[in-house]
Amino acid sequence: QKLKVGIIFGGQSSEYEVSLMSCASVIKVMDKSKYEIMPIGINKHGNWKLFLGSIEKIENDTWQSEAIPVLLAPDPKYNCAIEINNGIEKRHYFDVAFPVLHGPRGEDGTVQSIFELMNVPYVSCGVASSAICMDKVFSKKILAQSNLPIVDYKVFYKNELKGKISDIISEIENSIGYPCFVKPANLGSSVGISKVSKRDELSDALFAAAKYDTKILVEKSVDAREIECAVLGNSDPKASLPGEILPSRDFYDYSAKYLDGDKSKLLLPAPLSSDLTTQVQELAIKAFKALDCSGMARVDFLMDKKTEKIYINELNTIPGFTKISMYPKMWETSGLSYKKLIDELICLALERHREKN
Numbered sequence: 517q518k519l520k521v522g523i524i525f526g527g528q529s530s531e532y533e534v535s536l537m538s539c540a541s542v543i544k545v546m547d548k549s550k551y552e553i554m555p556i557g558i559n560k561h562g563n564w565k566l567f568l569g570s571i572e573k574i575e576n577d578t579w580q581s582e583a584i585p586v587l588l589a590p591d592p593k594y595n596c597a598i599e600i601n602n603g604i605e606k607r608h609y610f611d612v613a614f615p616v617l618h619g620p621r622g623e624d625g626t627v628q629s630i631f632e633l634m635n636v637p638y639v640s641c642g643v644a645s646s647a648i649c650m651d652k653v654f655s656k657k658i659l660a661q662s663n664l665p666i667v668d669y670k671v672f673y674k675n676e677l678k679g680k681i682s683d684i685i686s687e688i689e690n691s692i693g694y695p696c697f698v699k700p701a702n703l704g705s706s707v708g709i710s711k712v713s714k715r716d717e718l719s720d721a722l723f724a725a726a727k728y729d730t731k732i733l734v735e736k737s738v739d740a741r742e743i744e745c746a747v748l749g750n751s752d753p754k755a756s757l758p759g760e761i762l763p764s765r766d767f768y769d770y771s772a773k774y775l776d777g778d779k780s781k782l783l784l785p786a787p788l789s790s791d792l793t794t795q796v797q798e799l800a801i802k803a804f805k806a807l808d809c810s811g812m813a814r815v816d817f818l819m820d821k822k823t824e825k826i827y828i829n830e831l832n833t834i835p836g837f838t839k840i841s842m843y844p845k846m847w848e849t850s851g852l853s854y855k856k857l858i859d860e861l862i863c864l865a866l867e868r869h870r871e872k873n
């Protein structure tokens with residue numbers, strides 16, 4: 517009997533397109549003799565649809581015309597996607613869910629909570645951990661409390677921008693200074709993020725971030741090497757060999773990530789001394805545990821070019837997942853193939869579910 521895997525793709529965040537690529541890659545490599553794959557897309561309006569057509573249509577974002585509207589119910593007796601056609605209900609059961617969704621309303625615990633209520637196992641972190649890792653401010657607070665290294669930051673709220681912006685600017689100048697990074701608290705793919713090098717640019721950057729979230733964070737810029745480490749496991753997580761990113765632009769912004777073709781370079785493994793490699797791996801596992809992650813997370817670091825001090829920048833609980841994305845690539849470099857990685861993630865989802873029930 518094949519294991520039925522509900523692969524959830526798309527989503528309402530600005531990372532919808534990235535999710536389509538990740539999902540298509542995952543479906544292509546999965547062993548069809550072992551798994552029955554049930555792709556369920558979420559369109560930009562938040563409608564859920566079962567899609568049984570070709571993978572190319574997911575990649576080209578033309579999947580919707582052939583898709584069947586379905587509902588998921590927060591009730592353990594409906595561990596299925598429910599299709600309702602002329603008042604007649606048809607159930608599409610699945611044994612495990614694999615949300616391949618990035619950003620808010622996908623990676624942030626919201627979709628994970630549906631699977632909790634349905635009592636269906638799902639890949640990657642649980643509800644609280646997903647939510648906290650999505651929120652850069654909450655993550656930093658917990659990392660700091662666990663004595664893990666983070667860069668200095670300040671938090672502002674959208675409604676505060678309506679008041680005297682000059683007060684906020686002086687507060688930032690007195691505490692963080694330039695250059696600094698301004699970010700929406702909950703997002704990914706560098707959307708809404710600006711690097712600010714002088715006063716003139718600060719207010720635009722704050723308003724740009726406020727378009728995406730009511731909570732904005734401003735942090736010290738580090739002249740850093742960007743190092744990442746993949747962590748995999750539940751109670752005894754393992755760290756991969758680290759990788760390094762050489763962005764094609766001033767920083768790893770949306771264009772450098774997705775639009776510049778292959779101009780951004782990935783170094784696998786990262787050219788680090790064995791001592792620094794160990795430090796990165798140990799910090800990655802500590803961060804994974806501090807944030808109560810399970811399944812997987814990609815832990816991203818900033819390593820000061822001069823001092824080699826390592827800061828934890830963020831954790832991504834559903835990192836980019838195409839065959840050429842960093843998370844799978846770091847595991848491949850460490851001896852675990854993309855295909856085996858997916859098997860392992862599904863096993864971890866089932867294991868966590870068994871242990872909780």
Ligand code: ADP
Pocket residue numbers: 667697699703704705706707709735736737738739740742763767768769816818829830
């Ligand atoms: P996202 O979740 O959107 O990826 P990040 O916090 O990782 O957000 O920021 C995106 C990119 O911006 C990073 O990969 C890095 O290139 C740059 N960056 C972010 N914060 C800093 C910082 N404090 N110092 C230097 N570069 C930073």
Ligand code: K
Pocket residue numbers: 649650651703704830831832833
């Ligand atoms: K994150």
Ligand code: MG
Pocket residue numbers: 705706816830
């Ligand atoms: Mg990042």
Ligand code: MG
Pocket residue numbers: 703704705830831832
């Ligand atoms: Mg991120």
